[in-house]
Amino acid sequence: MALLDILLWGVLPYVMVAVLVGGSIWRYRYDQFGWTTRSSQLYESRLLRIGSPLFHFGLLFVIAGHFFGLVIPMAWTEAVGMSQGIYHFNALLVGSLAGICTLGGLAILIYRRRRTGPVFMATTRNDKLMYVVLAAAILLGLWTTVASIGAPETPQNNYRETVSPWFRSLFILQPDIGAMAEAPFSFHLHTLVGMALFTLWPFTRLVHAFTAPLHYLFRPYIVYRSRDERPVAGARARQRGWSQVGTADRDR
């Protein structure tokens, strides 16, 4: 096992997770005000209306696909009678479709960002870096999918026997570095850029994904909040330095 393999597939993933989790927590605490989509719809919405849903919905499918491919062991799908051929065909079909939608959406969004004056003006350096890494991750992902079409059916080429076991082994803290090292180069590259993306994540506008407002489906329409101390759902804790004089009441 080469040292490089250990570093890349045994150490780097944990560094990435540490930065992702630590960075997100830190930013959530420190930079609530900066935690936003920073939507540019106010400037332009014709292209956005096509590009953004295409990209985002495509991405949701891509994420679902990754989950299916990485988390669910091959033995399980075979146990329910899904042959490798069928699985592969489905994965290719859905994967390429989702990937192409995502990429197409992203292309529209990047074109819009570059060509619409106000939107370009509102693009920070941070955004540009994020776009490069995001586009690279998606392109490389598509490449792994397309490249696997013509490839001979060896175990090495089947990511469900190389990448997926490694991915799952990360969670039990016993990374199966050997399996990952076997995988083709395209997968290595895609994984590395993916890890770069997740490392950047907490420090870019991508954080908005972590606050996807699913609780909207359940909360009451009208929100009351008090200025007083009575605990109201959603009220913030008092700020440091404003504690009242006195001692807490004894309950018993």
Add this chain to the structure above:
Amino acid sequence: MRVMAQMGMVMNLDKCIGCHTCSVTCKQAWTNRAGVEYVWFNNVETRPGQGYPRRYEDQEQWRGGWELNKRGRLKLKAGGRVRKLLGIFASPVQPELKDYYEPWTYDYQNLVQAPLGNDFPVARPKSLITGKDTKITWSANWDDDLGGTAELGHLDPLVEKVRRESEDRIKFEFEQTFMFYLPRICEHCLNPSCMASCPSGAIYKREEDGIVLVDQDRCRGWRQCVTGCPYKKIYFNHKTGKAEKCTFCYPRVEIGLPTVCSETCVGRLRYLGLFLYDADAVTAAASRADPRELYEAQLDLLLDPNDPDVIAGAREQGIPEDWMDAARRSPVYALAKVYRVALPLHPEYRTMPMVWYVPPLSPVVDLLREQGHDAEDRGNLFGAIEALRIPVEYLAELFTAGDTAVVTDVLRKLAAMRAYLRGITLGNDPDDAIAASVGMDGESLYAMYRLMAIAKYEERYVIPKAHVEQAHDLEELGCSLNFEEGPGMYPSGAFGEASGRPTPVAVETFHALKQRQTTEDFAQPGRLQGRVNLLNWDGEGVPEGLFPEKPSDPGRKDTEGDGQ
């Protein structure tokens, strides 16, 4: 019954001279920042006119407010929760900058720096969005004073509606035109659709005074609220990526001062005070099937602060006694419910707006006067109100979902007040028949006149102070005070523009101002935290803090010739 208190406003449109002072002072106070250049929390529209943003009242296009679904239940006009979430990636109906206007400045530098030549240098308009040369084609009050109305008047959604419904047409020929000004702020609704649209739950209504605010820390920029508000009074800050709205000047109101727009109103036409309302009944009231019943339903929500049941209910909810007292003296309650001359703006949006308007009698009076009639005479006025259908219908579209009877009633009351008072001014005995003809008695007509015409500052603004024992919580609810380093001038955090903790609005400026207004001595510039206060500078020497401190390194040459 759950009694809650609500700060409300009434504007007497007859007195508005369209000077935009309120808009300007509001802008200076709240939206004088990058990202909200195009935003006017308070704007004054000339009606008929398209408004700001353009044609915002056309809810078939903008889909703001509520509607009833097939089962008669309230539902957001832009769609239910699932639909809203699906539309989160690109809001289906959001106004763009061009629907407001592209803010601009002028290249003033060119005036002084242009090389000598035959042509006068000009200050070209520059877009504040792109920084490039721009052509000014629209603004927040482009059609002020009916400017361009002959061409664009038909674009007013209400004009369209009235035209559709009536045989006559609203004429824009000069001699037949009517016109009035409509100042608008956020309505601080009882049933706000902005709040209901917010996926993050960042918009909230304060339990104590009903002011609707956006928690800047919780807002994630999903911008559904912009669509949700039918009055288009939520604005997207394009620099910070957060929604912003009129705050009812809560830092002022909390210490008993009127809002900036009210304080500076030249026509003194704004009234501030408390409403008590039954929070449990709001949804039912907003769900009335017939939109024309919504005005009455909204009035029914307002509770009488003299009613013993209401007083008991208010005590139960912990509303303080001084607030109850303020509610009893509330000018807004008197105008809306006792005299019934103030009407809500567009009750048909079903948001239960809490900024009320006394509709203008001036279109009628002006026309009478122009035609050489006695415009104070009751008979003439009553006759004209009946005859001038177009202004009345237009006002009805604005204030009562098209019910002209209510508007006529209010206008007749205003007309009766004029006629009654003229009699008194001329030294005649008060003619109580005039009062009786609009269902009032002479005494209340006179009281109404006092409130509407000559009420003093303390009578127009009855604002109970927020309770001191809660004071620390009040300031910047949903904002943070724990800034560690001293606040520089709006520093940027690690993530570029506008990230990091915001500098609290109220804390810094408000205490500095209050201190300046209440101390005998000069305010200490140090209290302004890094800003320079030139107001108290007597011209002697150099005001503290105007120039950066010089380094006190004695070896450096430049400190020596300093003349100290």
